[in-house]
Amino acid sequence: MGVEANRTEHNPIAADPEYVEALLEAARYNDFDHVKTIDALGVPLDSKDEQGRTALHMASANGNVEIVNYLISNKVDVNSSNVENNTPLHWACLNGHTEVVKILILAGANVSSLNRHERTPVDEAAIGGKMYVIDAINTAVAQVELTNASV
Template identity: 30%
Template sequence: MWSKLHMLCAQDKKATAEKIQKFLTQAPQNCLTDRTELGNTALHFAALHRRKRVALILLEKQANPLAENMKGETPVHWCCQNGTPSIVKVLIRGINDLDDVLDKGGNTPLHWAAETGNLPVVQLLLNQGASPIPRNYQWETPSEHCDDEITLQCLADAAASFTF
């Protein structure tokens, strides 16, 4: 069931960060863990809509960037698919091993970023220590999810210099 917080975070640019901040001062703490029918949290929607200020507010209130929906997808996955490096940095802060953040298909955030050719996020994840060659449960690497030539070259260069 969608909560008011879900709706506020899903409305791209319509609900200001200040409005969400005000709502959270009056809402119960557990509203951050409320989930839709598919298991998505408010932070999933802030990540999807690239709402950095909203994500910061939710994280300050202890929202979990690794909360999984029914497909095992986290706000980090959603943000890496279409987000910008600045919001991805906010969401991955404090995550020690990005290769351990897996959806139910075994895809890492790097798989998600590579699939959409999100080069700036691919570069950020690699610089933050993500392995360029993790394999999902289908034994596919991020490169096998990518059609963008520049992103593919970035992944190939990272794989060539990667040491175990």
């Protein structure tokens, strides 16, 4: 049994949908202090609501860089998908948040994951006419490839 499972098992707050909703709302509205407070209460940072959304989905969709970095540093799943199979990267691309796009890719987000409409995050940026997001994706992917290249 992992630490996270143990943390949740003995903490009734951790499973309370109201606290999960509060976490997602704090991430959505860039309330970093509230995110940290909810985390301190023992609510898992990768908790999902009934639509499968996580705090990382909400922070990514709204370009909340500080919260995205906090969540990633606390080991949330950067490839978590909601009920539509959208990942945080899909939402960051759709909404044009290039800094978040770069952060997610450097943290291991899959640029090829398909949502229920069989669209990748790149497709979401292209459909929205956000070519600058595609440039950010290409830059981040190249950086990952260079970092992982053996010399």
